[in-house]
Amino acid sequence: MTGNTWHIIGGRPLRGRVRPSGSKNGALPTLAATLLLDGETILHNVPRILDVETMLALLRAVGLTVEERGRSSVRITNHGLTTHRVPAELAEKMRASHYLLGPLLLRLGAAEMAMPGGCSLGSRPVTHITSVLETLGARETTSDHTIALTASALRGGTVTLDPVHRNPGATFTAVMAASLAYGETVIENASFEPDVVAFCELLVAAGATIEGIGTSTLTVHGAAELGGTTHTINPDRLEAGTFFCAAGATRGEVMVEGMRRCDLGAVADKLTEAGLRLEESAEGMVAAALGRPRGVAVVTRPFPEFPTDLQPPMAAMLATADGNSRIHESIFDQRLQYADQLLKMGARIRLLDGRRAEIVGVPQLHGAEVEAYNIRDGAALVVAALGAEGESWVSGRRFVARGYEDLEGKLSALGADIRCVDRV
Numbered sequence: 001m002t003g004n005t006w007h008i009i010g011g012r013p014l015r016g017r018v019r020p021s022g023s024k025n026g027a028l029p030t031l032a033a034t035l036l037l038d039g040e041t042i043l044h045n046v047p048r049i050l051d052v053e054t055m056l057a058l059l060r061a062v063g064l065t066v067e068e069r070g071r072s073s074v075r076i077t078n079h080g081l082t083t084h085r086v087p088a089e090l091a092e093k094m095r096a097s098h099y100l101l102g103p104l105l106l107r108l109g110a111a112e113m114a115m116p117g118g119c120s121l122g123s124r125p126v127t128h129i130t131s132v133l134e135t136l137g138a139r140e141t142t143s144d145h146t147i148a149l150t151a152s153a154l155r156g157g158t159v160t161l162d163p164v165h166r167n168p169g170a171t172f173t174a175v176m177a178a179s180l181a182y183g184e185t186v187i188e189n190a191s192f193e194p195d196v197v198a199f200c201e202l203l204v205a206a207g208a209t210i211e212g213i214g215t216s217t218l219t220v221h222g223a224a225e226l227g228g229t230t231h232t233i234n235p236d237r238l239e240a241g242t243f244f245c246a247a248g249a250t251r252g253e254v255m256v257e258g259m260r261r262c263d264l265g266a267v268a269d270k271l272t273e274a275g276l277r278l279e280e281s282a283e284g285m286v287a288a289a290l291g292r293p294r295g296v297a298v299v300t301r302p303f304p305e306f307p308t309d310l311q312p313p314m315a316a317m318l319a320t321a322d323g324n325s326r327i328h329e330s331i332f333d334q335r336l337q338y339a340d341q342l343l344k345m346g347a348r349i350r351l352l353d354g355r356r357a358e359i360v361g362v363p364q365l366h367g368a369e370v371e372a373y374n375i376r377d378g379a380a381l382v383v384a385a386l387g388a389e390g391e392s393w394v395s396g397r398r399f400v401a402r403g404y405e406d407l408e409g410k411l412s413a414l415g416a417d418i419r420c421v422d423r424v
Contacts, residue, residue, distance in 0.1 A: 003420030005395045006408060010367060010388035013252035014414040017284070020240050020256055021047035021405040022072065022233030025309075026195035028096040029172040030202055030233060031055045034064065034076045035103035036180055037206050039228035044073045046233055050402040054093045058100060061087050078228070086113035093117050094402065098129045098169070101149060102177040105138055111149045128162065128170045135159050136177050136185065156183030156222055163189040165331065166216065166302040171196050178220035179208040187218040193303035194263045198234040205229040237263045238309045239404060242379050244287040245313040246411070248276050249320065249387030253288035254414060261285060265304030270296055270314065274321065295323030295361055300330050312338050312380035319347040320387060321361035329355045338377040341370040345388055364389050372396030375403035382407065386416055393423060 022045035032055065034041045046052060048071065056066050056074070063082035067075045084104045091097040097116040104111035116126065126147060130140050136159070138151040159174045161167060168191040175196075178185035190196070192214050200213045206229045209221040240256040241264065247254040248271065261268045261280045268285075272278055274293040279286045295318060300308040308331040318325040319342055329335040336357055339349045345368045348360040367390035372378030378400035385392035397420065400407060408418045 003422050004397045005393050005421050005423040006382060006385070006397055007419050007421045008367075008382065008385040008392045008394060009417040010365075010385050010390065010392060011250075012386070012415055012417055013250045014243075014247050014254050014386065014411070014416060015252050016414045017255035017257055018243055018410050018414060019258065020235045020243075021045070021049070023047070023195050023198075023236040023238075024049060024051060024403045025168065025238070026198055027052055027233050028055050029099045029176070029199055030231065031059060031076070032096075032099035032103060033176055033199070033203065034059065034078060035062070035081060035100065035107060036176060037078055037226050037228050039078065041076045041078070041228040042069070042073065042230045043076070044230070044232040045235075046072050046074050047236065047405045048072065049405050050398070051094050051096060054090060055096065058086060058090050058097060061090060062100065062104065081107050084108040084110040084112055086111075088114035091116055098126055098147070099172060099176075101129065101147065102133055102173050105133060105149055105151050106154060106177065106180045109151055111147070113147050115145055115147065128167055129173050132159055132161075132170055132174045133177055136181055154181040156181050156185040156220075159185060159187045161187065161189040166191045168193055168196055172199060175200060175203065175210065175218065175220060179203050179210075179223060179226060181222040183222055185220045185222070187220065188216070190216050190218045191302060192216055194234055194237060202229065202231045205231060235259060235263075237267070238307065240264070240285070241267045241307075241310040242313045242383065242404075244271055244276070245310070245317040246383045246386050247287045248274065248289045248293050248317040249383050251289040251291065252414070253286065255284050255286045257284040259285040266306045267310055270298060270306060274318070292361070292363070293317055293321040295321045295325040295359070297326040297328075299328040308332060308335060309376050311335060312376045313383045315349075315357070315359060316342065316380040316384040317387075318359050318361065319349070319365060319384060320363065321359070323361055325359040325361065327357040327359065337373050338380045341377070341381055342384055344368040344370055345384055345392070347384070366390055367392040369393045370395070372399050374399050379404065379407075382411075382418075386411070386418070395423065
């Protein structure tokens with residue numbers, strides 16, 4: 001990756017159309033699910049981001065054959081797994097490593113890995129993942145640094161997830177485990193965001209029987225085997241939302257191809273409330289700024305409510321809103337780390353506590369040197385810099401590249417003055 005810092009000259013309205021990559025949060029469990037599918041699986045619209053590269057390395061490490069077919073397609077061949085131990089140097093690179101636990105248990109009767117890494121967003125235990133597998137018959141001997149699970153067989157049952165968070169990660173794990181477990185599994189309080197719906201459709205195409213797709217209750221009938229299939233990763237609604245926030249911050253107009261309002265959920269509602277004009281057509285969604293945004297209140301909750309991953313870019317847009325905004329982060333307890341960096345750009349943000357902030361909109365941000373600590377904070381700082389007056393240097397591009405494919409190239413095509421540089 002060339003350059004870890006973006007040099008951005010702000011103040012240029014973004015205009016044009018952009019095609020989002022495949023969903024990061026959908027691609028990672030989809031790739032992990034190929035451990036369950038016998039033979040050859042072909043996946044299209046795979047985002048070429050660092051987390052996907054790590055997941056492909058994980059698949060190779062446990063015995064799968066991975067072949068790249070052009071820019072965004074991969075062919076994965078599963079003739080049997082070779083180890084239940086996940087290399088620590090890979091598991092520690094990203095949170096989504098835990099998606100291998102269920103498939104390894106089903107295939108080999110054991111799974112072992114170092115504690116997953118990923119963005120530092122506060123408390124992020126993996127118990128919501130391991131408890132799903134324990135409900136279906138796994139035995140856990142996890143230590144402070146290693147997750148270890150064994151199971152002679154996984155058997156269907158009732159998996160009740162947290163009703164407040166409707167966690168998509170736990171839902172993906174439960175569906176994978178249930179798809180090859182003995183008998184019927186009922187998953188209560190399941191996530192039904194677009195990534196989960198598309199994931200269930202992949203498994204159905206592979207031979208799984210899943211009822212209730214698109215609802216909070218899934219019933220999965222365990223299959224004897226699942227076969228390879230062909231599947232296209234759904235568009236990334238979080239990337240789309242980031243472009244829409246950038247359109248608002250720069251007073252521009254952006255079309256995101258292939259995006260539907262129903263996939264955005266409350267994001268579309270909040271953008272409209274903030275004064276952007278949203279229009280849906282057969283080609284995609286357009287967001288047009290009609291001047292300064294208006295201040296709004298944002299509370300993060302599971303889909304279809306406002307997603308935690310778009311809270312930082314939304315806050316960056318609201319920094320120059322006409323009026324005050326309030327942010328309440330209900331998912332992660334350290335999701336407001338970006339605030340001190342936006343302050344350097346002239347934003348007026350007051351942290352009320354670790355999860356809540358008040359934003360007093362200012363007419364204009366100014367360029368500054370800022371640093372990203374994680375994927376979504378980095379996206380927020382880029383959004384702020386695009387709308388700011390003057391030059392900004394946003395470091396930490398390596399974090400953002402874990403979740404956004406060629407962000408600078410797509411923004412440049414929309415008229416942004418952004419380039420990657422090496423800066424000491």
